[in-house]
Amino acid sequence: MEERGYVQVYTGNGKGKTTASFGLALRAAGAGKRVFIGQFVKGMHYSELDIVPKLETIEIRQYGRDCFIKKEPSESDIRCAKEGLAEMAEILKSGKYDVVIMDEANIALFYKLFSFEELKQAVCNRAEGVEVIVTGRYAPQELIDMADLVTEMREIKHYYTKGVEARVGIEK
Amino acid sequence: MEERGYVQVYTGNGKGKTTASFGLALRAAGAGKRVFIGQFVKGMHYSELDIVPKLETIEIRQYGRDCFIKKEPSESDIRCAKEGLAEMAEILKSGKYDVVIMDEANIALFYKLFSFEELKQAVCNRAEGVEVIVTGRYAPQELIDMADLVTEMREIKHYYTKGVEARVGIEK
Numbered sequence: 001m002e003e004r005g006y007v008q009v010y011t012g013n014g015k016g017k018t019t020a021s022f023g024l025a026l027r028a029a030g031a032g033k034r035v036f037i038g039q040f041v042k043g044m045h046y047s048e049l050d051i052v053p054k055l056e057t058i059e060i061r062q063y064g065r066d067c068f069i070k071k072e073p074s075e076s077d078i079r080c081a082k083e084g085l086a087e088m089a090e091i092l093k094s095g096k097y098d099v100v101i102m103d104e105a106n107i108a109l110f111y112k113l114f115s116f117e118e119l120k121q122a123v124c125n126r127a128e129g130v131e132v133i134v135t136g137r138y139a140p141q142e143l144i145d146m147a148d149l150v151t152e153m154r155e156i157k158h159y160y161t162k163g164v165e166a167r168v169g170i171e172k
Numbered sequence: 173m174e175e176r177g178y179v180q181v182y183t184g185n186g187k188g189k190t191t192a193s194f195g196l197a198l199r200a201a202g203a204g205k206r207v208f209i210g211q212f213v214k215g216m217h218y219s220e221l222d223i224v225p226k227l228e229t230i231e232i233r234q235y236g237r238d239c240f241i242k243k244e245p246s247e248s249d250i251r252c253a254k255e256g257l258a259e260m261a262e263i264l265k266s267g268k269y270d271v272v273i274m275d276e277a278n279i280a281l282f283y284k285l286f287s288f289e290e291l292k293q294a295v296c297n298r299a300e301g302v303e304v305i306v307t308g309r310y311a312p313q314e315l316i317d318m319a320d321l322v323t324e325m326r327e328i329k330h331y332y333t334k335g336v337e338a339r340v341g342i343e344k
Binding site for chain 1: 178222324
């Protein structure tokens with residue numbers, strides 16, 4: 001990869017942040033790019049986990065527990081996230097992947113599972129040409145300042161207000 | 173499919189609308205759902221076209237020409253879109269697909285390639301349980317009113333202002 005890699009951030013309270021990053025992973029894989037997806041906070045089963053292994057150039061790993069953080073993160077939440085970030089820092093530096101997705105890293109920052117400085121260091125030390133995608137609500141201003149592209153997914157309307165629960169294959 | 177299908181709309185001027193729908197397609201396929209993606213206005217090559225055929229439960233078709241509409245849509249633009257909508261109406265009604273994505277249908281509406289009433293009829297006549305995803309800038313208010321979920325992708329920052337052109341595997 002000769003071209004520069006950029007930092008893209010997908011944040012906001014609307015549906016579509018993680019799916020946008022997976023769609024990008026699919027497009028990148030279609031162009032023969034190698035993609036790594038690291039999912040912070042998440043440890044539960046999502047349908048995408050069943051299909052990504054069919055796409056040889058996409059690798060996916062989860063750095064969370066099998067439930068969301070309730071009020072306060074546990075020591076185990078913090079340990080999972082810190083280990084995940086350390087692993088992703090190596091992956092970013094290795095140059096083995098053209099596109100690296102840090103799914104829900106903003107949530108990890110929000111819960112202070114690791115600091116913005118730690119994330120920044122991992123991103124800034126990446127190999128040349130690596131494109132980085134960071135998703136999750138509550139992107140901190142420092143990350144927005146650092147990013148090259150930021151989209152805010154704004155919820156205009158959501159069917160959970162009608163009592164629709166997360167559905168397999170649509171939300172999970 | 174026993175459950176109700178909803179109408180989701182991804183609109184706004186930010187990056188992430190089409191990719192969000194493709195990520196959703198991937199998730200749905202991971203859950204064994206059958207997905208149809210119809211792309212209006214687009215007829216040019218995108219990297220996702222090279223990888224989707226590897227995913228057996230996703231089908232994709234383009235209903236546009238090999239260039240974007242410049243100022244005024246040509247007769248050929250209109251014909252492609254109208255034929256596409258007619259085909260998608262059949263697909264929506266057939267019940268052969270669990271998730272149907274009408275990519276850039278909002279752009280087709282914006283350019284009056286077909287009317288909102290025509291789109292509405294196709295969507296409302298769909299088989300039970302079919303989830304519909306409509307993407308593209310400029311979603312008309314009538315569609316927002318009709319939808320169950322709407323996310324606006326707002327551009328906070330974009331690297332094209334730095335002169336970055338569309339890259340293979342990232343934008344196309």
